[in-house]
Amino acid sequence: MTSQDPGETGSLLLDDQLCFGLYSASRAITSLYRTLLEPLDLTYPQYLVMLVLWEHDAQQVKELGAALNLDSGTLSPLLKRLEKSGLVTRERQAEDERSVRIRLTDDGAALRAKAEEIPPHIGAAMGLDPAVLTGLRTTMDRLAASVNTYRESFPPA
Numbered sequence: 001m002t003s004q005d006p007g008e009t010g011s012l013l014l015d016d017q018l019c020f021g022l023y024s025a026s027r028a029i030t031s032l033y034r035t036l037l038e039p040l041d042l043t044y045p046q047y048l049v050m051l052v053l054w055e056h057d058a059q060q061v062k063e064l065g066a067a068l069n070l071d072s073g074t075l076s077p078l079l080k081r082l083e084k085s086g087l088v089t090r091e092r093q094a095e096d097e098r099s100v101r102i103r104l105t106d107d108g109a110a111l112r113a114k115a116e117e118i119p120p121h122i123g124a125a126m127g128l129d130p131a132v133l134t135g136l137r138t139t140m141d142r143l144a145a146s147v148n149t150y151r152e153s154f155p156p157a
Helices: 018-040 044-057 063-068 072-084 107-117 118-126 130-152
Strands: 088-093 097-104
Touching: 018 044, 018 107, 018 118, 044 063, 044 072, 044 097, 063 072, 063 097, 063 130, 072 088, 097 107, 118 130
Parallel strands: none
Antiparallel strands: 088 097
């Protein structure tokens, strides 16, 4: 069987599946991150949390969840492990006990310097011109937004 025109829909050929290309690329990139993050003793999801906090410290759990597109059930265990590692603190807010603010510790803030070595390795591994990477990121953001909007239009199961 030959591959259909990439613009066609309805193909069940593996080579025609955009999702498989995304999946393969994601696995390759995540594997490289795993190798690069091991010396920092961080998992990829923990690294994402730290990126948000390095950019804007003292975030509410809700704000972190929104920034990372993660629900609190996924985020809470990550934050507990980061706290146990001494990288963040979790503080319940006096005005609302349900609200928890996450802050970097001195060790968490200092880890940023080591993490600054990671993006250049990722960029080099991707082998794409910076302008192409920027365009790809824009396309991926649009793709995610479009799929999420489409998915939300389905009636509840």
